[in-house]
Amino acid sequence: MSVPESVEVIQSRALEGVKHGFLGRRGGVSTGLYAGLNVGLGSDDTPELIAENRARAVAAVAPGAALTTLYQVHSADCVTVLAPFEERLRPHADALVTDRPGIALGILTADCTPVLFADREAGVIGAAHAGWKGAIGGVTTATILAMEALGAKRERIAAAIGPTIARASYEVDDAFARRFEAADPENERFFAPGKPGHHQFDLEAYVTHRLAAEGVRRIEALGLDTYADETRFYSFRRATHAGEPGYGRQISIIAL
Template identity: 50%
Template sequence: MTLEILTADSLSPLRHGFFSRKGGASSGIFSGLNCGTGSSDQSEIVAINRTRVADAMEVAHDHLVGVHQIHSAHVVTAAGPLDPKPKADAVVTATSGLALSVLTADCMPVLFAAPDAGVIGAAHAGWKGAQAGVLEATVDAMVALGAPRDGIHAVIGPSISQRAYEVGPEFFESFLDEDPETARFFAGGDGDRMHFDLPGYGLSRLRAAGVGHAEWTRHCTYYDPQRFYSYRRSVHDRDPDYGRLIAAITL
């Protein structure tokens, strides 16, 4: 099966993609293109999957660059392969030949491009990282490399949608304590439960950061099991583990 690569016109002409789970070598609960080295999938199979992604991105296999994701606002600037992977949740570069990548399974994979300036970025943003400011930090790191803020295009890839993201009152209150305006990203659920709009929250922060363009591809990871991995779905299905999707961009 061939790889399925979702793209966005606003990131063109740069080579990029939000890869679905289709076209991979993994089997069982990981069936498909599991690129998560931190999963319990066979490491040699994950390596095969990552090689397929590097080939699709037309970079050397060791130039598929990623970080050890920790739900932080830390950003790394890469000038070459990162080995060992630093603990961070975003990476930026002005160096050609590198494919910046992030792994997700409900969190937001965000690809950034300032093609005229020759600067790109990739960020992993769950609610913790987004609330901590990883998206703004990525934009700032790109500006430091010479990208004009209003020349940056940012695209959020497949993420958990609001109707699938049920949260409790403590979660809701933690956002209101930080900024009462965030109430607009919550909708009522059963009892004291709420539904959180993670992509909407991400878009709001990106636009407030002054990027020239921000969009979400509108793919929900939870409700499309044939195409996407989902941590929350794996919990509901009582699976022992889950696969990780990869998103990548290169100059």
């Protein structure tokens, strides 16, 4: 398959030398609400178009690799992938790790935070879907532990945080903020004042903090706001605010 030049692959310097990419809407075949590179199996997009988009995504990042994704449920669960599994058998989890070449780990997002991990020396990679539930629940911690079980060392792990909803776009209420502050009073720093009874939450900064607290020494946050850039990224919150009946998902991929 020839890779369309219009497929945008956003890469991180932290993962230089590792096949990886954060993809958005550009370069896909879907139309209408899902216009672009929609890879969401859970969307109401045409299945044949989703399949073509997924094929284009893999071809753009790791040609010939077997794409392996999850049935994401906003958990802190991580799966160790020893062989590709069929789409219909996707585990209910929100992170994957592997040490096997030829497997492309994929995480789908539409505002939540995608995190890609690599210990180049050990030959171990990981990918995590960190929405606020998974982030506070410890999905990045679970990913690091699973990588260590395959021989990685956390001080060697590099992590890249891809396109996610930014603080300016992420309004939450008092109850939401109290949940994070109950977990750790210092989490107050990730909330900026908003309108009465509301706050602006910095999910990207919170995930960065969790990674650093776990001993990850090299972290790059790309600072790309999914909500604010409609032509480049899908956004669940933007679609909700617009009263749209559906939304697309973008994919983040890493492979050995």
